[in-house]
Amino acid sequence: MAQIGENLLGLATFKGGIHPPDKKELSADKTIVEAKSPKRVVIPLSQHIGAPCKPVVTLNQEVKKGEIIGEAGGFVSAPIHSSVSGKVIAIGEFLNAMGKMVTSIVIENDGKEEWAAIKDDPDYMSLSPERLKEKIKDAGIVGMGGAAFPTVVKLSPPKEKPIDTVILNGSECEPYLTGDYRLMLERSKEIIEGLKILMKVLGVSEGFMGIEDNKPDAVKTMKEAAEGQNNIEVCALKTKYPEGAEKMLIKAITGREVPPRELPMDVRVVVQNVGTAFAVYEAVRYGKPLIERVVTITGEGITEPGNMLVKIGTLVSHLIDECGGFKDKGLKVIAGGPMMGFAIPSLDVPVTKGTSGIVVMTENELVHTEDFKPCIRCGRCIDICPMGLMPSMLSIYSEKGFYEGAKEYNLFDCFECGSCAFVCPSKRPIVQLIRLAKSLVKP
Amino acid sequence: METIKKEHQLIISVSPHVRSEETTSRIMWSVSASLLPATITGAYFFGPQAVFTIILCIIAAVFSEYVFQKALKKKPSISDGSAFLTGLLLGMNLPPSVPFYIPIVGSFVAVIITKQLFGGLGFNVFNPALIGRAFLLISFPKLMTIWNEPTAAFVHLDAKTTATPLGILKEEGAAKLIEVFGDKINLYEQLLVGHRAGSIGETSVLALLIGAAFLIYKGYISWHIPVSFLGTAAVIAWVFGGKGALFAGDPLLHLLSGGMILGAFFMATDYVTSPSVKKGQILFGIGCGFLTMLIRLKGGYPEGVMFAILIMNCFTPLIDRSFKTKVFGAKK
Numbered sequence: 001m002a003q004i005g006e007n008l009l010g011l012a013t014f015k016g017g018i019h020p021p022d023k024k025e026l027s028a029d030k031t032i033v034e035a036k037s038p039k040r041v042v043i044p045l046s047q048h049i050g051a052p053c054k055p056v057v058t059l060n061q062e063v064k065k066g067e068i069i070g071e072a073g074g075f076v077s078a079p080i081h082s083s084v085s086g087k088v089i090a091i092g093e094f095l096n097a098m099g100k101m102v103t104s105i106v107i108e109n110d111g112k113e114e115w116a117a118i119k120d121d122p123d124y125m126s127l128s129p130e131r132l133k134e135k136i137k138d139a140g141i142v143g144m145g146g147a148a149f150p151t152v153v154k155l156s157p158p159k160e161k162p163i164d165t166v167i168l169n170g171s172e173c174e175p176y177l178t179g180d181y182r183l184m185l186e187r188s189k190e191i192i193e194g195l196k197i198l199m200k201v202l203g204v205s206e207g208f209m210g211i212e213d214n215k216p217d218a219v220k221t222m223k224e225a226a227e228g229q230n231n232i233e234v235c236a237l238k239t240k241y242p243e244g245a246e247k248m249l250i251k252a253i254t255g256r257e258v259p260p261r262e263l264p265m266d267v268r269v270v271v272q273n274v275g276t277a278f279a280v281y282e283a284v285r286y287g288k289p290l291i292e293r294v295v296t297i298t299g300e301g302i303t304e305p306g307n308m309l310v311k312i313g314t315l316v317s318h319l320i321d322e323c324g325g326f327k328d329k330g331l332k333v334i335a336g337g338p339m340m341g342f343a344i345p346s347l348d349v350p351v352t353k354g355t356s357g358i359v360v361m362t363e364n365e366l367v368h369t370e371d372f373k374p375c376i377r378c379g380r381c382i383d384i385c386p387m388g389l390m391p392s393m394l395s396i397y398s399e400k401g402f403y404e405g406a407k408e409y410n411l412f413d414c415f416e417c418g419s420c421a422f423v424c425p426s427k428r429p430i431v432q433l434i435r436l437a438k439s440l441v442k443p
Numbered sequence: 444m445e446t447i448k449k450e451h452q453l454i455i456s457v458s459p460h461v462r463s464e465e466t467t468s469r470i471m472w473s474v475s476a477s478l479l480p481a482t483i484t485g486a487y488f489f490g491p492q493a494v495f496t497i498i499l500c501i502i503a504a505v506f507s508e509y510v511f512q513k514a515l516k517k518k519p520s521i522s523d524g525s526a527f528l529t530g531l532l533l534g535m536n537l538p539p540s541v542p543f544y545i546p547i548v549g550s551f552v553a554v555i556i557t558k559q560l561f562g563g564l565g566f567n568v569f570n571p572a573l574i575g576r577a578f579l580l581i582s583f584p585k586l587m588t589i590w591n592e593p594t595a596a597f598v599h600l601d602a603k604t605t606a607t608p609l610g611i612l613k614e615e616g617a618a619k620l621i622e623v624f625g626d627k628i629n630l631y632e633q634l635l636v637g638h639r640a641g642s643i644g645e646t647s648v649l650a651l652l653i654g655a656a657f658l659i660y661k662g663y664i665s666w667h668i669p670v671s672f673l674g675t676a677a678v679i680a681w682v683f684g685g686k687g688a689l690f691a692g693d694p695l696l697h698l699l700s701g702g703m704i705l706g707a708f709f710m711a712t713d714y715v716t717s718p719s720v721k722k723g724q725i726l727f728g729i730g731c732g733f734l735t736m737l738i739r740l741k742g743g744y745p746e747g748v749m750f751a752i753l754i755m756n757c758f759t760p761l762i763d764r765s766f767k768t769k770v771f772g773a774k775k
Contacts, residue, residue, distance in 0.1 A: 015771075020461050099455070175461060247771060257772040331454050338460040345455055359460075366454065367462040373523070374565035376467055379719035388771045392719060393763075410770050418459030425465040426565075432457045 011213055012252040013238035016386040018419045020175050020241055020339065022214065027178045027298040027305040032186055034309045035295075035322050037109055041083050041313030042094050043069065044104040047352035048142040049149045050076030055105060061088045064116040066289050069105050072140075078150040078353075079140040082107055083291035083311035085114040097316075097335035097355065099345045107313070118287045129201045132284055136201070139283030140290050140353075144275035145169060145180075145244065146336050148354030151276055155201050157265045163202045167253055168195050170211040170218065170274040171237055171244035174337025177357040179294040180274045182307045184211070184218040187278055188225035194277030195232060197284050202270060207232040208253050209274075214239040241339060242417040246271045248386050260413045261443075275356075290353055295319065299334075301360035303327045310351050316358055317347035331366060334359040339418045373426035381420035381430065387413050391420035391430045398433035406437040414438075467564075470663055471524030475531055477654035477663075478709065482535065484637050484647035488593035489539035490602065493643045496546055497534030503550035504530030511559045525564050529553050532572035535644020535705065536749070537579070539591045540602060545583060549575040569756045570716045573749050580749075590640035607640045608700045613745040616686065617693060634699035645702040655708035664712040667724035668731075672707040673698055675732025683740055697739065706748035707731070716756045723766035730755045 046052035053070030057063060063082040070080035082105075090106035124132070137152040157163055168191065172180040184191060199207045209226070211219045213236040226232045237243050237252050247258045249271060256267040264271055272280075275294060282288040291312050298305040303324030310319060316333065320326065334341040335355050351358075381391040390409050397406040414434050421430045486494045508526035512519045521527070533549050553575030558567045580587045590610070591602040608630075611620045624630035633639050637647025645651075658664045677694035684692020697703065702710075711717060711731050718727050731751045738747025 018463075020463075251771075259772040259774070260770050262772070332456070332460065333453055334458075334460055338458070340458050341460065342458070343453070343455045343460065345453060347453070361460065365461070367460070369456070369462070371518075373467050373520075374563065376470075376565045376714045377719045378470070378714040379721075380465075382719050382768060383721075385768075386771065388768045388773075390719070390768055409767070413770050416458070421459050422461060423463050423465065425463075425467045425470055427462060427466070429457060431459065435457075 011238040012210070012235055013240055013243065014248040014251045014386055016384045016388070016419070017240040017242065017248070018384050018422050019239075020422060022239075023176045023298075024178050024181070024214070026176065026300070027296050027307055028181060030178075030182070030306040032179075032182050032294055032307045032309055035311070035314060035319060037084060037111065037113065037311060038314045038318045040086075040089065040106055040108045041311060042104050042106050042315060042350040043080060043083065043313035044094070044096050044102045044350060044352060045070045045080060046102050047080065047148060047312070047354060048078050049147060050074060050078070050153075052103065053077065053080050055091055055103070057088050057091075057105065059088055059091060062086070063088060063107060064114050066118060066291055067116040068289075069107075076150055076153050078142050078152070079138065079289075081140055081289040081291050083313050084109040085112050086110040095346055095349050097344045097349045097352065098342050104350070120286055122285070124284045125196070125200070127284070129203060132197055132201050135284050135287065136280055139279070139288065141276060141279050141283055142290070142353050143273055144279060144293055144353065144356070145273035146340065146354050146356050148352070151272065151280065154265075154270050154272070155198070157202075157270070161265045162268060163265060163270050164204050164268045165206045165208065165254060165270070166195065166198050166202060166204055167249060167269060167271045168207070168209040168274050168277050169244050169246075169249055169271055170209055170222065171249060172215070173212060173239075173241045173244040174339050174341075174356070175241075176298050176359045177296045177337050178298070179296045179307050179356055181215050181218050183274055183278055183294055184215070185221050188221045190281045191222070191274050191277045192225045192229065192232065193285070194279070194281035196229070197280050198270070198272055198277060199231070205231050209234045210237045210243070210249050210253050211235070212237050212239040212243055241419060242386055245386065245415065245417060247415075260410065293351070293353060293355070295351055295355055296357040297323045297360075298357060299360035299362075300365055301326055301328060301331065301362040312353060313350045315348050315350055316344060319351070319358060320347060320360070326360065328362055331363055332361040334361065339422070340416065367427070369427045369429060372428045375426060375428060378425060380423040380425065384419050384423055386417060386419065387415065389414055391434070394437065395420075395428055395430040395433040398437040403437045403441045406434075407441060411437055411441070412443045467525075468523040471528050473661060473663060474658065474709070475524060475528050477657045478531055478535065478644065480650035480653045481637075481644045481647055481705070482531070484650040485535065485539075485643040488637060488646065489591055489643055490594070492591075492602070493539040496537055496539065496541060497531065497643060499543060499546040500534035500537070500550050501527055501530035503547045504533065504554050507551050507554040508559065511555055517563075520564065523564065526554055529558070529571045529575075532709065533575045536572060536576045536642050536702065538587060538589055539643050540589065541586055545579055545586060548582075549579045552578040565715055567715055568759070569753055570710055570713050573710060573753050576749055577753060592640055593638050593646070605640045607745065608634065608696075609739065609745040612696070612700075613739075617696070620696075631695060631699060634696075639700075641700075642702060642705075645705040648699050648704050651704045651708065655704075658708070664708065665721070665724070667721050668712050668717060668728040669707040671725045671728025672711055672731045672735075673703065675729045676703065676736050679733065679736035679740075683736070697736070701739070701746040702748040703735070706735075706752055710748075711752050711755070716759055718759050718762045718766065720763065720766045720768055723762040726762055726766070727755050727759065730758065
């Protein structure tokens with residue numbers, strides 16, 4: 001199984017990309033610790049791409065940890081479970097990390113941590129693919145790299161799109177974040193088991209894992225964990241943002257290019273995050289629903305950065321307290337990584353299934369881009385765009401209101417990785433302008 | 444948890460939340476700095492008058508930009524270094540001893556007419572310094588073609604005037620040019636060092652190449668335009684540059700003389716007025732090289748770099764439209 005996307009240095013990669021300061025040293029050495037169980041959790045009914053859940057609990061109802069509280073609202077959806085045991089004290093509109101008011105269920109924690117029935121099934125590999133898939137579906141697992149796309153949907157490709165390869169994404173190319181890295185070091189065996197389950201569900205014989213080569217110990221640990229598995233290969237990838245973007249990762253590892261507006265399954269590949277694989281393992285082996293995840297709490301503005309196992313619905317303010325509070329003055333708090341994450345409007349927003357990190361920035365790291373300059377057509381964004389687009393032209397068209405014109409420059413192929421805005425010497429809000437154009441014209 | 448909330452006002456902005464340290468003004472000032480070796484060499488060979496000309500160009504350019512933006516109630520952007528660079532480039536493209544109003548008129552045309560009236564930085568179609576120079580050459584043909592003889596002394600009283608190497612080549616042929624410089628090796632040497640008549644900043648090829656190497660090393664310019672420009676010019680010079688026979692020309696002579704090096708590395712590579720896509724840049728460079736040699740060999744002027752770049756500036760929007768990048772995954 002050769003890596004086709006190899007470059008001259010022998011490391012697989014893609015064309016374009018950038019090298020932002022990775023800042024992973026802030027939290028890379030911190031082992032995953034369990035965050036204190038909060039007094040109450042706010043669990044949004046829409047934490048994924050797709051239809052929101054329908055609540056299946058009522059006010060004042062007692063719930064157990066792992067009990068279903070919201071059922072999937074459609075095919076592209078995922079059920080939601082209580083992350084604590086306690087009482088439902090509110091069902092209503094609450095602020096989420098994106099600044100939207102979303103229907104959420106608030107549960108007061110009784111501190112008993114009483115589980116709804118879960119059971120260890122060590123013989124899980126003998127289960128049929130359909131049964132495995134059912135378990136993954138019932139556990140409410142979604143992509144944990146950030147996009148939060150329901151995993152079971154990815155595992156159910158239409159018949160005419162056969163899959164031959166599963167890739168686990170351990171590249172974690174966003175600066176600051178170290179949750180996947182820690183998980184790979186601390187739960188390597190479980191991740192490989194998760195990959196094997198995914199491969200069995202999809203009936204494929206080839207599994208890959210892609211890890212950026214700035215994490216050599218993770219590569220080593222995962223290689224050791226995969227030893228003896230002839231059909232699983234752990235690949236070191238060139239450290240470059242956005243190496244972990246699905247299309248870039250597929251290109252680097254298999255050499256296949258997903259055509260514009262098509263999906264990985266169109267080139268017979270399914271990509272899953274390492275965190276997702278771990279959740280899949282826990283769901284299949286123990287019947288454990290997705291009620292907690294690893295979150296990196298980091299940034300120059302936090303007193304004690306770390307990687308924490310956090311219950312879904314825990315408020316960001318609780319985590320910041322856990323990490324010793326703001327050092328100096330935290331000015332910008334990002335849910336996710338600094339390249340694609342959201343600056344949160346309030347600290348009282350909950351961690352959801354897709355929250356990979358909380359990054360606290362201080363004045364020193366802030367970039368003031370209020371008075372950006374005109375495009376000088378230096379072409380830097382064109383050289384680095386991983387999608388081969390011309391972000392400069394997109395931004396100019398959008399700025400002037402020629403939204404239709406932006407379509408000539410393949411507006412809708414942009415996945416908003418932010419590389420263009422990162423390199424722009426005029427500090428233009430290219431991604432924002434592209435989003436604006438996207439919102440105003442039809443594809 | 445409530446305590447934290449009250450104390451902090453969070454800043455909300457769109458992703459990405461990290462940016463590179465590169466800024467427009469840093470690029471402009473770096474390009475200006477890369478021109479320093481050639482400026483110093485020019486000052487050394489052409490004396491205080493040359494320094495005065497360059498300084499006047501810079502002051503006039505910066506002042507023009509400031510006054511224009513003030514008059515239009517825009518925020519003056521002179522600190523971004525773009526007007527400074529335009530002034531510097533214009534000064535380097537002028538003969539050493541021009542009357543004081545030449546730099547002023549040239550800078551005005553460059554900054555106000557060529558750049559600001561088109562919408563300011565980023566919106567100009569033509570290279571501002573070159574339009575400034577073209578305007579001067581057409582308006583003051585006599586003054587703009589008085590070339591001082593370089594002297595290695597600091598005091599330049601009564602500088603003698605002489606012809607540029609390209610002027611001699613055009614009027615009297617290659618044999619005469621070699622005769623003037625003694626022999627061929629000496630001719631090349633003098634051209635490399637910059638000990639020859641010409642515009643203030645164009646003469647020292649070595650000093651210019653030091654600056655160009657810095658720009659390429661820093662990634663401020665790429666090889667595409669200079670290499671295709673110089674390569675095309677060299678091939679044409681070799682094939683058609685000889686007297687009487689094909690393949691008898693002297694490409695090296697053409698590359699080292701006139702404004703070829705200054706033009707290829709510092710003028711044709713101007714971001715705003717050259718194509719942004721690499722393939723387009725190569726076509727742009729080929730066009731510049733071709734037109735330069737067409738003018739040098741067949742045109743009325745001894746030198747063609749300026750008009751070649753300006754003509755290719757016209758094609759930049761067209762080239763940019765025709766050479767769109769290939770979208771990831773799209774069929775070839």
